Amino acid sequence: MFTRRSFLAASAAAGVLSKAALAEEATDVVIIGAGLSGLNAANLLKEQGFKTIVLEGAQQVGGRVRTHQTANGPIDVGASQIGRSYARVIDACLQHGLKLIPEDRDLLKFGAHYKDTWIDNATWSSHPLNKTEGEERSIPPLMMGSRLVGKYNPLQNIDDWLDPKFADYDVSLRTLLRQKGHSAQAIELAALSSPGISIDETSVLRIWQEETRGNLDRRFGAGKPDESHKDHPFGEVHNRSIVNGLTSTSNIEGGCHLLPLAMSKPLGDAVRLNKKVVHIELSSTGGAVTCADGSRYRGRFILSAIPFTVLRKVKISGPSGPSAAQAIATMPYANTARLYLTVDPFWLDDGLPPSFSTDGPLGMFWGIDNHKGTGPHRAMIVLVGQTAREITKKGVEQAVPFLLAELARLRPASAGKVRVNTYKDWGADPLQLGCGFSLAPGQVNSFARTMLEPWEVMHFAGEHTRRNxxxxxxxxxxxxxxxxxIMNRAG
Ligand SMILES: Cc1cc2nc3c(=O)[nH]c(=O)nc-3n(C[C@H](O)[C@H](O)[C@H](O)COP(=O)(O)OP(=O)(O)OC[C@H]3O[C@@H](n4cnc5c(N)ncnc54)[C@H](O)[C@@H]3O)c2cc1C
Structure with a gap:
């Protein structure tokens, strides 16, 4: 087992300890970021006798697991959906006494506003604007991306995406669809509706990783749900049959943020808030980390558990890095911005589909709660891809009035029937700068397989370092x- 004395001796020998060292705090592992990845690592290391300090730049733990308290109750503006196969998340909820409840969020029927025309999915196959060909004609516009992505997915196992035998698929979705002979309009609709950053900027292998893992989640259910009438690509149709005590999708009662909060409790004062890391110094035997407020922490090991969007803004000194350095510098991130609303069901007045996607700057409008009839419903305006990029440029002050005006333009019946609960643009959050990692075409082959190799004593965690x-x-x-x-390396 690695000891405190051996750490100090090794660090001193490597010259990592500066003259100011005595004023600095030393520990076994300095963990940067108190999202789920950093907190899980800290708890596991603590269990094995390691001392850790967790430096979190925000004033709260949780990162992308965040709940806003609103006049209409807690709203998860980051993660909220817990699948049946989330073994570690479910175990952590059980350990900390958090209650999992069936998700109470059904998306209402979708349509599309496309080329200034309202499209009803039921009649799209014979619509004059439908220029797609053959089997494509019956695919609703919003489903084009996910249907075509799924159609060609050859991956069986959750780690197949990293298997060199699939290396030829490290291409963009546009390239794949062209190779498969799809029509120009099918490709255009896939571009509007594909999961990922964009049809050109995301490797198909990255998209299939997520899809293959989603297929596994379904196997934990009570048979495959009937999704033949599914008109949106957002998650599962909620299967309410109970398997092992859970429906297909659960939420945490009181808000998802209760999970990172509970995980941080056993760590006590090892978790330091408002500690934005700005400099990491690395050698083969130790590392030092400096925060924006000038405080410094030394560790035999450093664990970066922050997104690469923000790690690339941190100065890293020491011997040049392995392939992680390329990943840190170039890995693209997707974004999402969401406006959370309470609405009176204006779709009962205008007769148009409650939920819809657009090819304009509004992105998507999700009507939620099919059980509420004529009462107030939850709703969300959801921007991804290019629409999310554009809204980030506007800034929060302008974004909300802009989106409300756009909704009123498309759906005049919504006037006076929309109340804002909260808004979150993950691309505008300085400690996130995006909502989730992506891999550009070619990046699975160039660095995804090797990027976990430590950079001197710095190891990497975070959803962007996932394997399975x-x-x-x-x-x-x-x-x-x-x-x-880290445990293995410490011996
Ligand atoms: C809108 C949205 C919806 C989602 N929905 C779901 C869902 O329903 N189900 C699901 O399973 N997943 C969902 N996810 C994904 C899930 O939230 C993430 O995969 C997960 O929370 C990422 O955890 P992490 O530890 O990798 O990173 P993060 O949560 O990003 O943690 C990183 C931490 O590092 C901190 N940090 C950043 N820079 C610095 C710095 N320089 N110094 C110190 N600290 C720093 C950040 O403040 C943050 O706390 C969603 C994500 C988003 C954005």
Whole structure:
């Protein structure tokens, strides 16, 4: 087992300890970031007798697991959905006494506003604007991306995306769809509706990683749900049959942020808030970390559990890095911005589909709660891809009035029937600068397989370092892997 004395001796020998060292705090592992990945690693290391300090730049723990308290109750503006196969997340909820409840969020029927025309999915196959060909004609516009992505997915196992035998698929979705002979309009609609950053900027292998993992989640259910009438690509149709005590999608009662909060409790004052890391110094035997407020922390190991969007803004000194350095510098991130609303059901007045996607700057409008009839419903305006990029440029002050005006333009019946609860643009959050990692075409082959190799004593966690899982479970997976790497290395 690695001891405190051996750490101090090794650090001193490597010259990592500066003259100011005595004023600095020393520990076994300095963990940067108190999202699920950093917190999971910290708890596992603590269990094995390691001392850790967790430096969190924000004034709260949780990162992308965040709940806003609103006049209409808690709203999860980051992660909220917990699948049946989320072993680590579910275990952590049980350990900390958090209650999992069936998700109470059904998206109402979708349509599309496309080329200034309202499209009803039921009649789209014979619509004059439908220029797609053959089997494509019956695919609703909003489903084009996910249907075509799914159609060609050859991956069987959750780690196949990293298997060199699939290396030829490290291409963009546009390239794949062209190779498969799809029509120009099918490709255009896939561009509007594809999951990922964009049809040109995301590797198909990255998209299939998520899809293959989602297929596994379904196997934990009571048979495959009937999704033949599914008119949107956002998650599962909620299967309410109970398997092992859970429906297909659960939420945490009181808000998802209760999970990172509970995970941080056993760590006590090892978790330091408002500690934005700005400089990391690395050698082969130790590392030092400086925060924006000038405080410094030294560790035999450093664990970066922050997104690469923000790590690339941190100065890293020491011997040049392995392939992680390329990943830190170039890995693209997707974004999402969401306006959370309460609405009176204006779709009962205008007769148009409650939920819709647009090819304009509004992105998507999701009507929620099919059980509420004529009462107030939850709703969300959801921007991804290019629309999210554009809204980030506007800034929060302008974004909300802009989106409300756009909704009123498209759906005049909504006038006076919309109340704002809260807004979150993850691309505008300085400690995130995006909502989730992506890999550009070619990046699975160039660095995704090797990027976990430590950079001197710095190891990597975070959902962007996933191998098998997705969402919150991938953050937990990565924290566990990185903690084990450090334990093994410490001997
Ligand atoms: C809108 C949205 C919806 C989602 N929905 C779901 C869902 O329903 N189900 C699901 O499973 N997953 C969902 N996810 C994904 C899930 O939230 C993430 O995969 C997971 O929370 C990532 O955890 P992490 O530890 O990797 O990173 P993060 O949560 O990003 O943690 C990183 C931490 O590092 C801190 N930090 C950043 N820079 C610095 C710095 N320089 N110094 C110190 N600290 C720093 C940040 O403040 C943050 O606390 C969603 C994500 C988003 C954005």
């Amino acid at each position: 899982d997705f969402g919150m479970e991938s953050a937990m997976e990565s924290g566990e892997r990185a903690a084990i790497e």
